[in-house]
Amino acid sequence: MKQKIGMITIGQSPRDDIAPVMSRIIGPGIEITQKGALDGLSDTEINGLAPAANDVALCTRLADGRQVVVAKEKILSLVQAKIDDVNQASVDLIVLLCTGHFPRFESRCLLVDAQKIVDKCLEALVDDRYTLGIVVPLAEQMEPALQSLSHLTSKISVASASPYGPLEALQTAAAKLYQNQVDLVVLHCMGFSSDHRQVMRDVTQKPVLVANSIVARTLAELLTR
Numbered sequence: 514m515k516q517k518i519g520m521i522t523i524g525q526s527p528r529d530d531i532a533p534v535m536s537r538i539i540g541p542g543i544e545i546t547q548k549g550a551l552d553g554l555s556d557t558e559i560n561g562l563a564p565a566a567n568d569v570a571l572c573t574r575l576a577d578g579r580q581v582v583v584a585k586e587k588i589l590s591l592v593q594a595k596i597d598d599v600n601q602a603s604v605d606l607i608v609l610l611c612t613g614h615f616p617r618f619e620s621r622c623l624l625v626d627a628q629k630i631v632d633k634c635l636e637a638l639v640d641d642r643y644t645l646g647i648v649v650p651l652a653e654q655m656e657p658a659l660q661s662l663s664h665l666t667s668k669i670s671v672a673s674a675s676p677y678g679p680l681e682a683l684q685t686a687a688a689k690l691y692q693n694q695v696d697l698v699v700l701h702c703m704g705f706s707s708d709h710r711q712v713m714r715d716v717t718q719k720p721v722l723v724a725n726s727i728v729a730r731t732l733a734e735l736l737t738r
Contacts, residue, residue: 515544516736519599519607519622523588524573524581525549530676531610531703531725538729543736546602550591551575551583562587569657571613572650572675574704580677582651585613596620606735610703612724614661623735627703627728634727635699636665644668646695646717648686650675650702658701670695676704680712687716695719703728 518539522528526549536545551559551573559581564570568584575581592609596618599607606623609615612631618624639645645666649658655671662669670693672686690698690713698713699722706723713721 515542516738517544517546517602517604518732518736519596519602519604520545520547520610521592521595521599521607522547522549522573522610523551523571523583523592523613525551525554525576527576528574528610530574530706534706535725535729535732538726539733539736546599546604548595548599549576550588550595551581552595559583569613570651570653571611572654572677572702572704573611574677578677580675585615589616593618596624606732608728608732610725612701612703625728625732625735627724630728630731631699631701631722631724632662634722635662639665639697641666641668643696644670644694646690646693646698646719647671648683648690648698648700648702648705648713649673650677650704676700676702676706676709680709683709683712684716687713690719691717698722700724 526547562583564584570582571585572582600621608625612628647658652673659669659671670690672689674682674686697720703725710721710723
């Protein structure tokens with residue numbers, strides 16, 4: 514019998530930019546069920562989820578490839594509803610395809626927190642000997658990312674570039690991190706890919722971690738028979 518994974522995006526499903534990549538890392542024989550917090554919503558309804566002042570902004574993708582920015586506070590119930598739906602499909606585990614900080618969601622099966630996996634990986638690699646480079650999608654996410662990981666090292670350089678935008682923006686971010694002499698870079702959004710990793714490595718000449726790869730390798734361990 515095939516093992517089943519539920520993948521929940523804060524945007525719209527299917528995430529054809531993420532799920533196939535993660536599936537290849539996880540390995541064969543795995544059935545994936547995808548749901549999105551914004552599935553079935555009109556553009557008007559999605560616009561109503563945009564961040565207001567003091568809201569936490571999250572960047573995600575719609576099914577047609579468009580980038581959208583939503584307020585974390587406004588999508589929590591939508592995410593929980595999709596987790597409830599996927600639990601009905603008798604999956605072995607669920608992974609939330611976002612590296613944002615979230616409150617605890619309820620789930621009958623194991624719910625994998627992508628953000629915690631990525632940050633715990635960094636905790637194993639980084640200390641005050643090293644300068645950590647962080648890339649997040651939105652400029653307004655830079656300071657929260659800095660604060661979130663400041664316990665690892667006092668030497669952090671943060672840049673912003675959306676995984677759903679032009680590669681030139683990522684090259685600019687990479688140039689900033691190169692100038693700041695980082696020792697390691699993390700592309701801290703599940704939307705970043707191996708192509709983005711290559712751009713970053715080409716410029717910085719340093720090791721680069723991609724969030725969805727780290728999470729997928731953890732899932733592979735959980736599902737190995």
